Amino acid sequence: MASHGVRGRSGGRPTLEEVAARAGVGRGTVSRVINGSPRVSDATRAAVEAAVAELGYVPNTAARALAANRTDAIALVVPEPETRFFAEPYFSDMLKGVGSELSDTEMQLLLIFAGSDRERERLAQYLAAHRVDGVLLVSVHADDPLPDLLTQLEIPAVISGPRSAAEPLASVDSDNYGGARSAVEHLLGRGRGRIAHITGHLAVYGAQRRVDGYRDALREAGHEVDEALIEPGDFTEDGGRRAMAELLRRHPDIDAVFAASDVTAAGAGQVLREAGRRIPDDVALVGYDDSAIARHMEPPLTSVRQPIEEMGRAMIDLLLTEIADRRPAASRGLERHQVVLATELVERRSS
Amino acid sequence: MASHGVRGRSGGRPTLEEVAARAGVGRGTVSRVINGSPRVSDATRAAVEAAVAELGYVPNTAARALAANRTDAIALVVPEPETRFFAEPYFSDMLKGVGSELSDTEMQLLLIFAGSDRERERLAQYLAAHRVDGVLLVSVHADDPLPDLLTQLEIPAVISGPRSAAEPLASVDSDNYGGARSAVEHLLGRGRGRIAHITGHLAVYGAQRRVDGYRDALREAGHEVDEALIEPGDFTEDGGRRAMAELLRRHPDIDAVFAASDVTAAGAGQVLREAGRRIPDDVALVGYDDSAIARHMEPPLTSVRQPIEEMGRAMIDLLLTEIADRRPAASRGLERHQVVLATELVERRSS
DNA sequence: ATCACTTGTGGGAGCGCTCCCACACTACCT
């Protein structure tokens, strides 16, 4: 925290030039020391470092940004109103991962919300002005123009949750397919045979992958997939209620439900209970996200956990690589940068 | 969102100089138009604006920052780990106020967490490099060195919740004294005579002021203040439980409790119920913050609402003024900038 | 016609860095 050194002796903050004079070297040499170049003799480096310490020199970021054409800052862009952001622990966990991974670097993290049109307009300006070296994009909708804007501006970006199998941007995702499979396999292992699936919003790629995982798990276990057991939801509690009611109407003999989110499972659970079904005795229930609600439900909900903090870390890794690659106009577009992290089934009493 | 214009015609982004050439004017004139100077004829302004639009010109912030010695960015510094930040709706509301007030300006808001030592170190560097024009400080502890650092670096700053009556920084606060008074007066008006107070963490100035308000309300109503009815808490639920247990032990005849926060009230309520006291029949309960928990308690909790969003707005106003004042080396330290906003008692069934 | 302002405009200087070329020096081959 200390910030000693000779402040304001000659008016303002010391400049690189003053450090050079003090150390008896040239400007270039000081710049090399500051930036950790190896092409400096030990003696010179020591002299410069002493001068830096004595003067309390801190590089002027604006000058550096202007000369080097970089900002040493990246933005975490959240295309949602603040309220939703804060409501979900998802973001908080992700932020934790991002922050921890960034703490070894000089990079500064900016949090930018772009929920309203006005905020989006400002964000566009901000990006056009290249005020960040890269962007982390979380929870983007499939039709969001933001990713394209970033591509057009040639700003390195990493997206959490690709928008399709052909996502052009670098992306980090959890294994939705595998997560869904593990949930269904778990239910099969518990002897359940009539397993329904309430999907997430199918415009979201991850929701589609979960359906794929559901199907394949059943097929590979030798079951036929009954499409009538798949009911579209939208990740919400209300959607879960609607879907569950519909499923019960069509298939009163259901003995298990795999829901694409915990809140959806919560909604489904209510409807099941109202219909006199006991959980897990009559119907087993599995959710997705392993959120707080899963632990607090009655009975506690079996759920698929995504390694969100780790995803945050992976996003930073990818982004920093992209940024570094960009500098020497490197091999663009050769390898697609897609990271997929494993999920984990957390078993509780609902199944 | 549109970002049309001729991109990359001559390699990179267009510069001010190119805009000037295109519009057939000098650099200075373009700068004046961009910055909204009135000393430009209408015809010239129109020509420049056309050129700006055609070229898709966006000012280079780094160059501007370097030349003008300002960054057009302010930081909201949260000296807490992210988790706590997200847990409390307080911050989300404040952010909303800050964001809305800022949306009319060119200022960019950065969110910086400084919970760990490492993060603090980075923040110190960041501030020393003057990467922001001003700082908003929320939830600072009395012994935090951050405010002094800001003063020393001569960075304009506004603090939410002054650390003492003699807070040197500009500050915005809600009327803790008045809020406490209104709570106690409300209880008195309901015919309660033995009113206890579970305080907040007394190292927090606002908590002290609430105690003052409690005392004065009783005194002015002609009651004697029984110091044994004041039990120190720490804003937490657990603190509320402990304090309530202690109060019941000392004063089984209490008929009302004013708690310094809603969670404290929740803790107190549990203990009261376990002791067989009915709320509000036997003991009336009033909290502070009007948080979500207040609405969801059984019975719903009467609570003192603070205008948090408005506080956020007021902080930005103060900060922008400070920043503007600083520019022409203005009258420093003459008037203390302290804003205190009124609270509102929200009556519910607990009292 | 002269002076004194006001208004609008152009462009030099300079903000504090990084990049890179030039150069001195050493070390080790032919």
Add this chain to the structure above:
DNA sequence: AGGTAGTGTGGGAGCGCTCCCACAAGTGAT
């Protein structure tokens, strides 16, 4: 002896702006 690398260093040029001085042109009072 000459050549060829490699290493460490200094400093010019330039990044894209803002600031401010200089100056042209217009306006109105004397």
